[in-house]
Amino acid sequence: MQIPFTVLVLLLLAVVAQAVFAAGLLWVAPHNRRPNRLLALLMLAIALWILDGFFRVAGIYTQNANWYFAPIYYSFAFGPLLYFYVRSLTNHAFRLRPRHFWHFGPVALQAALYAALRLTSYPTRLWFWxxxxxxxxxxxxxxxxxxxxxxxxxxxxxxxxxxxxxxxxNFSETSQLRLRWLRTLLVLLAVVSAQWLVEVVLREFFDLYYRYDYSTDLLGVVVFCIGVVGLRQADMRAVHFRPETASAAEVVAGAEDSPTGSAPAVAGTGESAGAAAPPADSPVPGRPQPAVDARVQERVRRALEDEQLFRNPTLTLTELAAHTGLPARLLSFTINQGFGKSFNDLVNGYRVAEVQRRLARTTDAQRLTLLGIAFESGFNSKTTFNRIFKQVTGVAPSEWAGKEGRMNEENSPSS
Known part of the structure; x- marks a missing residue:
């Protein structure tokens, strides 16, 4: 068998090899093990689809028709594997349950079809085609x-x-958890899907097969990107996002139907804080929105402002709940409604205010660099500090520091 080593043939072969290698690394990666294995399976499924394109452009099918109907087609797994990868990555506790397996029914039928065809004679396969x-x-x-x-x-x-x-x-530091690369990957897959639709139209209405078959090449780009960025994803162990958790109505109903009718006490006061309320973005239809408990709001303020929990660079809502002795759901509602901000905005607002305060102090400004002050104020990344500071104040940190420096010089005794 002779293979013409054209540029396209070499590229497709390289993509398949890279996908298999990266999938192996993902499978044995020590962190994000469950999502990484789902991603490895996705890469292998795409690699096998690309292998079909390699067989076509390399002339393998034309040289040996017996290669037709090789059991390498698992395209119905693309969507479910991608979706469950996202679910598993955003929730460390996620597990595939028997109720999830129906999503893989189509790919099971697809695999069974090609496996059965491989057991038949070539004339039977030709007739089937x-x-x-x-x-x-x-x-x-x-x-x-x-x-x-x-x-x-x-x-x-x-x-x-x-x-x-x-x-x-839930998090005060989110730069490693935002999954921007994953959203970009999904958009790239949407582009592939658009090209796929073009191919469907050309084949169904114009009988043009493989004339404008670019979706395979685009999938090669996708699988290459997955191999590069999937291995670099930060450890997501602390993330437990559950979109299927109890609704706000159930939470309120549970609080109202409690046998004792009691509510958690505000740490340090010994007094009840009222029933745990739903998050601000989940109003309960037909029910009045619960009022913010001023004692809970004051406890949050003390924890962040007086006890300076904002200096913890990785502070989470769970840690704030443990510190105050209050339910995380109640804290989230109080922060959203009482302070009118998300947890992330509230904590980073305190950090920016601390940087501003310390820049106004001549001793701190002379003793530490701007980044040193930022780190002591709770930031743990230069990029995050610059972005959030400008988001809060409207100016870059260096510009603010320069203005404060000039003011300190003007107000010094020697001026």
Whole structure:
């Protein structure tokens, strides 16, 4: 068998090899083990699809027709593997349950079809191609894969959008957890899906097969990007985003139906804080929004302002709850409604104010660099500090520091 080593042939072969290698590294990676293994399976499924493109452009099918219907087609797994990867990455406690397996029903049928065909003779496979596959099952497979990918892409993007709100309400430092690269990857897959739709139209209405087949090349770009950035994802062990958790109505109902009717006490006061309220972004239809308890709000203020918990660079809502002895859900509601901010904005607001205060002090400004002050104020990343400081004040930290320096010089005794 002779393979013409053209640029496209070499690129497809390199992508397949890179995907297999990266999938192996993901499978044995020590952190994010469960999501990484789902991502490894996704990479292998895409790599096998690209392998079909390699067989075509390398002339393997034309040189040996027995390679047709090789069991390398698992395209119905693309969408479910992607979606469950996103769910697993955003929730360390996520597990695939028996109720999730119906998502993989189509790929199980797809795999069974090709496995059964491999057990038949070549004449049988040829007959199947001419009378069944090309007119029926090929269309179902190609169009069905596109529909499946679009549905699971939509579900994944919606999940990431809700996840970003969860991050702001639970973490003060989110730079390693925002998964911007994953959103970019999903957008890139949407571009592939658009090209896929073009191919569907050309094949269904113009009978043009493989004339403008660029989706395979684009999938090669996607699988290459996955291999590069998937291995670099930070440890997500602290993240427990559960979109399927109890609704706000259930939480309020549970508080009202409590046998004792009691509520958690505010740490340091020995007094009840009232029933745990739902988050601000989850109003309960037909129920008045609970009022903010001023004692809870004051306890949050003391913890952050007087006890200076904001100096903890990785402070989370869970840690604030443990420190105050109050339920995290109640704290989240109080911060959202009472302070009118997310947890992330509230804590970083204290950090920016501390930087401003220390820049106004001549001793601190002379003793420490701007970044040193930022680190002592609770920031743990120069990029995050610059972004948040400008977001809060409207000016860059260096510009603010320069203005404070000039004011200190003007107000010094020797001026």
């Amino acid at each position: 001419e009378h069944v596959h090309r007119p029926v099952t090929y269309r179902l497979e190609f169009i069905g894969t596109w529909v499946s990918l679009m549905v699971y892409l939509g579900l994944s993007l919606r999940l990431l959008r809700r996840y970003r709100r969860y991050l702001d309400d």
